[in-house]
Amino acid sequence: MKSKVFSALCVAGALVATTATAQETITISGSTSVTEVMEVLAETYQNKNSNTFIEVQGTGSSAGVKAAKNGTSMFGMASRELKESEKEPSLKETVIARDGIAVVVNNANTLQDLTVEQIAKIYRGEVSNWSQVGGENKPVVVVTRDTASGTRGAFEDIMGLKRKVNGKTVSAISQRAQVGNGNGVVKTIVANNPFAIGYISLGSIDESLKALKVNGVAPTAEAVAAGDYQVARPFLVMNQDGKPSAAANDFLNWVVSAEGQKIVSSQGYVPVK
Structure with missing residues:
Protein backbone atom coordinates (compact mmCIF):
# COMPACT_ATOMS: atom_id res chain seq x y z
CA MET A 1 0.00 0.00 0.00
CA LYS A 2 2.79 2.36 0.95
CA SER A 3 4.58 1.71 -2.33
CA LYS A 4 1.42 2.62 -4.30
CA VAL A 5 1.00 5.84 -2.36
CA PHE A 6 4.66 6.66 -2.82
CA SER A 7 4.41 5.99 -6.55
CA ALA A 8 1.34 8.24 -6.81
CA LEU A 9 3.15 11.02 -5.00
CA CYS A 10 6.15 10.66 -7.30
CA VAL A 11 3.94 10.91 -10.38
CA ALA A 12 2.17 13.98 -8.95
CA GLY A 13 5.51 15.54 -8.10
CA ALA A 14 6.77 14.89 -11.60
CA LEU A 15 3.69 16.54 -13.09
CA VAL A 16 4.15 19.61 -10.88
CA ALA A 17 7.81 19.80 -11.80
CA THR A 18 6.99 19.52 -15.49
CA THR A 19 4.36 22.28 -15.18
CA ALA A 20 6.77 24.53 -13.28
CA THR A 21 9.46 23.92 -15.89
CA ALA A 22 7.03 24.72 -18.70
CA GLN A 23 6.13 28.06 -17.17
CA GLU A 24 8.14 30.82 -18.82
CA THR A 25 9.30 33.91 -16.92
CA ILE A 26 9.26 37.31 -18.60
CA THR A 27 11.38 39.95 -16.88
CA ILE A 28 10.63 43.67 -17.10
CA SER A 29 12.37 46.49 -15.22
CA GLY A 30 12.73 50.26 -15.31
CA SER A 31 10.55 53.33 -14.82
CA THR A 32 8.54 53.36 -11.61
CA SER A 33 5.81 55.31 -13.41
CA VAL A 34 5.44 52.68 -16.13
CA THR A 35 5.64 49.98 -13.44
CA GLU A 36 2.27 51.07 -12.03
CA VAL A 37 0.35 50.24 -15.20
CA MET A 38 2.67 47.39 -16.22
CA GLU A 39 1.89 45.49 -13.02
CA VAL A 40 -1.83 45.61 -13.82
CA LEU A 41 -1.17 44.51 -17.40
CA ALA A 42 1.09 41.68 -16.22
CA GLU A 43 -1.41 40.39 -13.64
CA THR A 44 -4.27 40.45 -16.18
CA TYR A 45 -2.19 38.61 -18.78
CA GLN A 46 -1.00 35.99 -16.28
CA ASN A 47 -4.58 35.25 -15.28
CA LYS A 48 -5.32 34.43 -18.93
CA ASN A 49 -2.01 32.64 -19.60
CA SER A 50 -1.13 30.36 -16.70
CA ASN A 51 2.06 29.13 -18.41
CA THR A 52 3.57 32.64 -18.22
CA PHE A 53 5.00 34.40 -15.17
CA ILE A 54 5.82 38.10 -15.51
CA GLU A 55 8.24 39.74 -13.09
CA VAL A 56 8.03 43.56 -13.00
CA GLN A 57 10.53 45.71 -11.10
CA GLY A 58 10.54 49.51 -10.70
CA THR A 59 14.18 50.56 -10.89
CA GLY A 60 14.02 53.90 -12.76
CA SER A 61 14.10 54.81 -16.45
CA SER A 62 17.88 55.03 -16.77
CA ALA A 63 18.23 51.60 -15.19
CA GLY A 64 15.53 50.30 -17.52
CA VAL A 65 17.43 51.44 -20.60
CA LYS A 66 20.60 49.74 -19.32
CA ALA A 67 18.72 46.54 -18.50
CA ALA A 68 17.31 46.35 -22.02
CA LYS A 69 20.74 46.96 -23.53
CA ASN A 70 22.72 44.45 -21.45
CA GLY A 71 19.98 41.84 -21.32
CA THR A 72 19.54 41.68 -17.55
CA SER A 73 15.82 42.13 -18.30
CA MET A 74 13.93 41.01 -21.40
CA PHE A 75 12.24 44.39 -21.48
CA GLY A 76 13.23 47.78 -20.09
CA MET A 77 10.77 50.57 -19.26
CA ALA A 78 11.25 54.33 -19.62
CA SER A 79 8.83 57.19 -18.95
CA ARG A 80 10.57 59.65 -21.27
CA GLU A 81 12.03 59.94 -24.73
CA LEU A 82 15.41 58.25 -25.01
CA LYS A 83 18.48 60.45 -25.07
CA GLU A 84 20.57 60.39 -28.25
CA SER A 85 23.40 58.81 -26.24
CA GLU A 86 21.07 55.95 -25.21
CA LYS A 87 19.81 55.04 -28.68
CA GLU A 88 21.22 52.06 -30.55
CA PRO A 89 20.22 50.55 -33.91
CA SER A 90 19.47 47.22 -32.21
CA LEU A 91 17.40 48.76 -29.40
CA LYS A 92 13.71 48.54 -30.29
CA GLU A 93 11.33 51.09 -28.73
CA THR A 94 7.59 50.44 -28.35
CA VAL A 95 5.26 53.17 -27.08
CA ILE A 96 2.64 51.44 -24.93
CA ALA A 97 0.91 54.59 -23.60
CA ARG A 98 1.17 58.33 -23.19
CA ASP A 99 1.08 60.01 -19.81
CA ARG A 233 5.58 62.10 -22.27
CA PRO A 234 5.57 58.57 -23.74
CA PHE A 235 5.71 55.30 -21.82
CA LEU A 236 8.33 53.19 -23.61
CA VAL A 237 9.14 49.49 -23.52
CA MET A 238 12.55 48.60 -24.95
CA ASN A 239 14.23 45.38 -26.01
CA GLN A 240 17.13 44.18 -28.09
CA ASP A 241 15.81 43.45 -31.56
CA GLY A 242 15.27 39.70 -32.01
CA LYS A 243 16.22 38.88 -28.40
CA PRO A 244 12.94 38.37 -26.49
CA SER A 245 11.36 34.93 -26.57
CA ALA A 246 8.16 34.16 -28.45
CA ALA A 247 6.25 34.31 -25.15
CA ALA A 248 7.71 37.73 -24.36
CA ASN A 249 6.78 39.04 -27.79
CA ASP A 250 3.27 37.65 -27.39
CA PHE A 251 2.90 39.62 -24.16
CA LEU A 252 4.14 42.88 -25.71
CA ASN A 253 1.82 42.42 -28.70
CA TRP A 254 -1.06 41.92 -26.27
CA VAL A 255 -0.13 45.12 -24.37
CA VAL A 256 -0.52 47.22 -27.53
CA SER A 257 -3.63 45.33 -28.67
CA ALA A 258 -7.14 46.70 -28.14
CA GLU A 259 -7.52 44.55 -25.02
CA GLY A 260 -4.26 45.74 -23.45
CA GLN A 261 -4.91 49.37 -24.38
CA LYS A 262 -8.33 49.20 -22.72
CA ILE A 263 -6.50 48.44 -19.46
CA VAL A 264 -4.09 51.33 -20.10
CA SER A 265 -7.09 53.64 -20.44
CA SER A 266 -8.80 52.25 -17.33
CA GLN A 267 -5.70 53.12 -15.28
CA GLY A 268 -5.89 56.81 -16.25
CA TYR A 269 -3.32 56.81 -19.05
CA VAL A 270 -3.68 57.65 -22.74
CA PRO A 271 -3.82 54.61 -25.02
CA VAL A 272 -1.83 54.53 -28.26
CA LYS A 273 -4.64 52.80 -30.17
Whole structure:
Protein backbone atom coordinates (compact mmCIF):
# COMPACT_ATOMS: atom_id res chain seq x y z
CA MET A 1 0.00 0.00 0.00
CA LYS A 2 2.79 2.36 0.95
CA SER A 3 4.58 1.71 -2.33
CA LYS A 4 1.42 2.62 -4.30
CA VAL A 5 1.00 5.84 -2.36
CA PHE A 6 4.66 6.66 -2.82
CA SER A 7 4.41 5.99 -6.55
CA ALA A 8 1.34 8.24 -6.81
CA LEU A 9 3.15 11.02 -5.00
CA CYS A 10 6.15 10.66 -7.30
CA VAL A 11 3.94 10.91 -10.38
CA ALA A 12 2.17 13.98 -8.95
CA GLY A 13 5.51 15.54 -8.10
CA ALA A 14 6.77 14.89 -11.60
CA LEU A 15 3.69 16.54 -13.09
CA VAL A 16 4.15 19.61 -10.88
CA ALA A 17 7.81 19.80 -11.80
CA THR A 18 6.99 19.52 -15.49
CA THR A 19 4.36 22.28 -15.18
CA ALA A 20 6.77 24.53 -13.28
CA THR A 21 9.46 23.92 -15.89
CA ALA A 22 7.03 24.72 -18.70
CA GLN A 23 6.13 28.06 -17.17
CA GLU A 24 8.14 30.82 -18.82
CA THR A 25 9.30 33.91 -16.92
CA ILE A 26 9.26 37.31 -18.60
CA THR A 27 11.38 39.95 -16.88
CA ILE A 28 10.63 43.67 -17.10
CA SER A 29 12.37 46.49 -15.22
CA GLY A 30 12.73 50.26 -15.31
CA SER A 31 10.55 53.33 -14.82
CA THR A 32 8.54 53.36 -11.61
CA SER A 33 5.81 55.31 -13.41
CA VAL A 34 5.44 52.68 -16.13
CA THR A 35 5.64 49.98 -13.44
CA GLU A 36 2.27 51.07 -12.03
CA VAL A 37 0.35 50.24 -15.20
CA MET A 38 2.67 47.39 -16.22
CA GLU A 39 1.89 45.49 -13.02
CA VAL A 40 -1.83 45.61 -13.82
CA LEU A 41 -1.17 44.51 -17.40
CA ALA A 42 1.09 41.68 -16.22
CA GLU A 43 -1.41 40.39 -13.64
CA THR A 44 -4.27 40.45 -16.18
CA TYR A 45 -2.19 38.61 -18.78
CA GLN A 46 -1.00 35.99 -16.28
CA ASN A 47 -4.58 35.25 -15.28
CA LYS A 48 -5.32 34.43 -18.93
CA ASN A 49 -2.01 32.64 -19.60
CA SER A 50 -1.13 30.36 -16.70
CA ASN A 51 2.06 29.13 -18.41
CA THR A 52 3.57 32.64 -18.22
CA PHE A 53 5.00 34.40 -15.17
CA ILE A 54 5.82 38.10 -15.51
CA GLU A 55 8.24 39.74 -13.09
CA VAL A 56 8.03 43.56 -13.00
CA GLN A 57 10.53 45.71 -11.10
CA GLY A 58 10.54 49.51 -10.70
CA THR A 59 14.18 50.56 -10.89
CA GLY A 60 14.02 53.90 -12.76
CA SER A 61 14.10 54.81 -16.45
CA SER A 62 17.88 55.03 -16.77
CA ALA A 63 18.23 51.60 -15.19
CA GLY A 64 15.53 50.30 -17.52
CA VAL A 65 17.43 51.44 -20.60
CA LYS A 66 20.60 49.74 -19.32
CA ALA A 67 18.72 46.54 -18.50
CA ALA A 68 17.31 46.35 -22.02
CA LYS A 69 20.74 46.96 -23.53
CA ASN A 70 22.72 44.45 -21.45
CA GLY A 71 19.98 41.84 -21.32
CA THR A 72 19.54 41.68 -17.55
CA SER A 73 15.82 42.13 -18.30
CA MET A 74 13.93 41.01 -21.40
CA PHE A 75 12.24 44.39 -21.48
CA GLY A 76 13.23 47.78 -20.09
CA MET A 77 10.77 50.57 -19.26
CA ALA A 78 11.25 54.33 -19.62
CA SER A 79 8.83 57.19 -18.95
CA ARG A 80 10.57 59.65 -21.27
CA GLU A 81 12.03 59.94 -24.73
CA LEU A 82 15.41 58.25 -25.01
CA LYS A 83 18.48 60.45 -25.07
CA GLU A 84 20.57 60.39 -28.25
CA SER A 85 23.40 58.81 -26.24
CA GLU A 86 21.07 55.95 -25.21
CA LYS A 87 19.81 55.04 -28.68
CA GLU A 88 21.22 52.06 -30.55
CA PRO A 89 20.22 50.55 -33.91
CA SER A 90 19.47 47.22 -32.21
CA LEU A 91 17.40 48.76 -29.40
CA LYS A 92 13.71 48.54 -30.29
CA GLU A 93 11.33 51.09 -28.73
CA THR A 94 7.59 50.44 -28.35
CA VAL A 95 5.26 53.17 -27.08
CA ILE A 96 2.64 51.44 -24.93
CA ALA A 97 0.91 54.59 -23.60
CA ARG A 98 1.17 58.33 -23.19
CA ASP A 99 1.08 60.01 -19.81
CA GLY A 100 0.64 63.52 -18.51
CA ILE A 101 2.83 64.83 -15.72
CA ALA A 102 0.56 66.49 -13.18
CA VAL A 103 1.84 69.41 -11.08
CA VAL A 104 0.36 68.83 -7.64
CA VAL A 105 -0.07 70.80 -4.42
CA ASN A 106 -1.61 70.16 -1.03
CA ASN A 107 -5.41 70.30 -0.85
CA ALA A 108 -5.14 73.29 1.50
CA ASN A 109 -3.43 75.36 -1.21
CA THR A 110 -5.87 77.91 -2.70
CA LEU A 111 -4.20 78.07 -6.12
CA GLN A 112 -5.87 76.39 -9.09
CA ASP A 113 -3.60 77.29 -12.02
CA LEU A 114 0.05 78.06 -12.78
CA THR A 115 1.84 78.88 -16.01
CA VAL A 116 4.81 76.90 -17.29
CA GLU A 117 6.99 79.97 -16.59
CA GLN A 118 5.79 80.19 -12.98
CA ILE A 119 6.41 76.49 -12.39
CA ALA A 120 9.90 76.77 -13.88
CA LYS A 121 10.71 79.71 -11.60
CA ILE A 122 9.49 77.77 -8.56
CA TYR A 123 11.71 74.82 -9.43
CA ARG A 124 14.73 77.01 -10.12
CA GLY A 125 14.28 78.61 -6.71
CA GLU A 126 13.49 82.04 -8.17
CA VAL A 127 10.03 81.93 -6.55
CA SER A 128 10.19 80.95 -2.89
CA ASN A 129 6.87 82.26 -1.54
CA TRP A 130 3.39 81.34 -2.75
CA SER A 131 2.38 85.02 -2.70
CA GLN A 132 4.72 85.61 -5.66
CA VAL A 133 2.38 83.53 -7.87
CA GLY A 134 -0.96 84.63 -6.42
CA GLY A 135 -1.13 82.37 -3.39
CA GLU A 136 -0.88 82.91 0.35
CA ASN A 137 2.10 84.45 2.08
CA LYS A 138 3.68 81.08 2.81
CA PRO A 139 7.02 79.49 1.85
CA VAL A 140 7.16 77.12 -1.13
CA VAL A 141 8.47 73.62 -0.42
CA VAL A 142 9.72 72.17 -3.71
CA VAL A 143 9.60 68.40 -4.19
CA THR A 144 11.29 66.70 -7.13
CA ARG A 145 12.29 63.21 -8.22
CA ASP A 146 15.74 61.60 -8.18
CA THR A 147 18.07 62.19 -11.12
CA ALA A 148 17.56 58.67 -12.54
CA SER A 149 13.81 59.25 -12.83
CA GLY A 150 12.28 59.38 -16.29
CA THR A 151 9.52 61.58 -14.91
CA ARG A 152 12.10 64.10 -13.75
CA GLY A 153 13.92 63.96 -17.08
CA ALA A 154 10.71 64.60 -19.02
CA PHE A 155 9.64 67.34 -16.60
CA GLU A 156 12.98 69.13 -16.93
CA ASP A 157 12.85 68.98 -20.72
CA ILE A 158 9.27 70.27 -20.95
CA MET A 159 9.76 73.01 -18.36
CA GLY A 160 13.15 74.12 -19.65
CA LEU A 161 14.86 73.14 -16.42
CA LYS A 162 18.29 72.46 -17.89
CA ARG A 163 21.42 74.64 -17.88
CA LYS A 164 24.99 74.48 -19.14
CA VAL A 165 27.90 74.20 -16.70
CA ASN A 166 31.40 73.92 -18.14
CA GLY A 167 29.94 72.73 -21.41
CA LYS A 168 27.80 70.04 -19.78
CA THR A 169 24.00 70.05 -19.58
CA VAL A 170 22.82 69.71 -15.98
CA SER A 171 19.59 70.11 -14.05
CA ALA A 172 18.46 73.63 -13.17
CA ILE A 173 16.23 72.41 -10.33
CA SER A 174 17.14 74.05 -7.03
CA GLN A 175 19.43 71.95 -4.86
CA ARG A 176 17.18 72.87 -1.93
CA ALA A 177 14.38 70.75 -3.39
CA GLN A 178 13.33 67.66 -1.47
CA VAL A 179 13.79 64.43 -3.43
CA GLY A 180 11.12 61.75 -3.55
CA ASN A 181 11.95 58.29 -4.90
CA GLY A 182 8.82 57.44 -6.86
CA ASN A 183 5.32 58.83 -7.39
CA GLY A 184 4.14 57.42 -4.07
CA VAL A 185 6.79 59.23 -2.03
CA VAL A 186 6.13 62.55 -3.80
CA LYS A 187 2.40 62.14 -3.18
CA THR A 188 2.96 61.46 0.51
CA ILE A 189 5.21 64.49 0.96
CA VAL A 190 2.82 66.87 -0.84
CA ALA A 191 -0.31 65.44 0.79
CA ASN A 192 1.19 66.02 4.23
CA ASN A 193 2.78 69.44 3.69
CA PRO A 194 0.43 72.40 3.03
CA PHE A 195 3.27 74.39 1.43
CA ALA A 196 4.60 71.69 -0.93
CA ILE A 197 4.54 71.37 -4.71
CA GLY A 198 5.51 68.29 -6.68
CA TYR A 199 4.90 66.47 -9.94
CA ILE A 200 3.57 62.96 -10.49
CA SER A 201 2.27 60.70 -13.21
CA LEU A 202 -1.27 61.45 -14.37
CA GLY A 203 -2.39 57.95 -13.41
CA SER A 204 -1.27 58.54 -9.81
CA ILE A 205 -3.62 61.47 -9.12
CA ASP A 206 -6.12 60.88 -6.33
CA GLU A 207 -8.09 62.85 -3.74
CA SER A 208 -5.13 63.12 -1.34
CA LEU A 209 -3.80 66.16 -3.24
CA LYS A 210 -4.73 68.75 -5.86
CA ALA A 211 -3.61 68.67 -9.49
CA LEU A 212 -3.15 72.20 -10.84
CA LYS A 213 -4.10 73.44 -14.27
CA VAL A 214 -1.05 74.37 -16.35
CA ASN A 215 -1.55 77.34 -18.68
CA GLY A 216 -5.27 77.01 -17.99
CA VAL A 217 -5.54 73.32 -18.97
CA ALA A 218 -6.35 70.59 -16.45
CA PRO A 219 -4.25 67.40 -16.54
CA THR A 220 -6.64 64.79 -17.93
CA ALA A 221 -6.21 61.87 -20.29
CA GLU A 222 -8.51 63.59 -22.75
CA ALA A 223 -6.44 66.80 -22.70
CA VAL A 224 -3.21 64.82 -23.22
CA ALA A 225 -4.73 62.87 -26.13
CA ALA A 226 -5.93 66.10 -27.75
CA GLY A 227 -2.52 67.74 -27.31
CA ASP A 228 -4.00 70.51 -25.16
CA TYR A 229 -2.13 69.50 -22.00
CA GLN A 230 1.48 69.64 -23.08
CA VAL A 231 3.24 68.44 -19.92
CA ALA A 232 3.21 64.91 -21.32
CA ARG A 233 5.58 62.10 -22.27
CA PRO A 234 5.57 58.57 -23.74
CA PHE A 235 5.71 55.30 -21.82
CA LEU A 236 8.33 53.19 -23.61
CA VAL A 237 9.14 49.49 -23.52
CA MET A 238 12.55 48.60 -24.95
CA ASN A 239 14.23 45.38 -26.01
CA GLN A 240 17.13 44.18 -28.09
CA ASP A 241 15.81 43.45 -31.56
CA GLY A 242 15.27 39.70 -32.01
CA LYS A 243 16.22 38.88 -28.40
CA PRO A 244 12.94 38.37 -26.49
CA SER A 245 11.36 34.93 -26.57
CA ALA A 246 8.16 34.16 -28.45
CA ALA A 247 6.25 34.31 -25.15
CA ALA A 248 7.71 37.73 -24.36
CA ASN A 249 6.78 39.04 -27.79
CA ASP A 250 3.27 37.65 -27.39
CA PHE A 251 2.90 39.62 -24.16
CA LEU A 252 4.14 42.88 -25.71
CA ASN A 253 1.82 42.42 -28.70
CA TRP A 254 -1.06 41.92 -26.27
CA VAL A 255 -0.13 45.12 -24.37
CA VAL A 256 -0.52 47.22 -27.53
CA SER A 257 -3.63 45.33 -28.67
CA ALA A 258 -7.14 46.70 -28.14
CA GLU A 259 -7.52 44.55 -25.02
CA GLY A 260 -4.26 45.74 -23.45
CA GLN A 261 -4.91 49.37 -24.38
CA LYS A 262 -8.33 49.20 -22.72
CA ILE A 263 -6.50 48.44 -19.46
CA VAL A 264 -4.09 51.33 -20.10
CA SER A 265 -7.09 53.64 -20.44
CA SER A 266 -8.80 52.25 -17.33
CA GLN A 267 -5.70 53.12 -15.28
CA GLY A 268 -5.89 56.81 -16.25
CA TYR A 269 -3.32 56.81 -19.05
CA VAL A 270 -3.68 57.65 -22.74
CA PRO A 271 -3.82 54.61 -25.02
CA VAL A 272 -1.83 54.53 -28.26
CA LYS A 273 -4.64 52.80 -30.17
